[in-house]
Amino acid sequence: MLKGKNFLLKRVISCVLVCAMILGLIPQSVYAAPSEGTDTQKTYSSDGFTITYKEASAWDNYVNAEITLANDTDSAKSLWEIQFSYDGEIDSIWNADIKNHDDGTYVLEAKTYNSTxxxxxxxxLGFMAHGSSAKPAMPESITFADASASEDKKDEDTEGGDSEGTDTP
Structure with a gap:
């Protein structure tokens, strides 16, 4: 009787292992797609610029984000800095530097090679960031931080004159 139970047990275990092996041979593809209604991009305006925040990728409580500053004006902008409140911690950044991070507000500044x-x-510019328990939310706003950042104006020629306002030959 004991022999029959062992035989049956071995047969059940064999069937389970064969099923596991067959299921292991079936290719399984897993694709992560954004949930419906989940935005991965937000657009802002500041000083004649269109500023776009885009989540290039996200997983768990991490995000790779890109911020594009598009100059829609007729003038160049030099030594730019942007600021935004962010509930995540930036772990690494490229094409900009973190000038300041205080109470959840980041100030990012241009690199020398892209300062104009x-x-x-x-x-x-881009960065990788993480949240404490969830992916960081998109900033409510992104603006230029330094009002004194130079905005190159087109030269306006004026007719010659001295400081008194009289013409000189």
Whole structure:
């Protein structure tokens, strides 16, 4: 009787292992797609620029984000800095530097090689960030931080004159 139970047990275990092996041979593809209604991009405006925040990828409580500063004006903007409130911690950044991070507000500044955004041109920076328990939310706003950042104006020629306002030959 004991022999029959062992035989039956071995047969059940064999069937379970064969099923597991067959299921292991079936290719399984897993694709992560954004949930319906989940936005991965947000657009802002500041000083004549279109600023776009885009989640290039996201997983767990991490995000790879890109911010594009598109100059829609007729003038170049130099030594730009942007600021935004962010509930995540930036772990690494490219094409910009973190100038300041205080109470959830980041100030990012240009690198030397992209410090001037010519009229009609754009600059894209990116970073990887994490949230404490969930993916960081998109910023409510992104604006230029430093009002004194130079905005190159087109030269306006004026007719010659001295400081008194009289013409000189």
């Amino acid at each position: 955004i010519a009229a009609g041109q754009s600059v894209t």
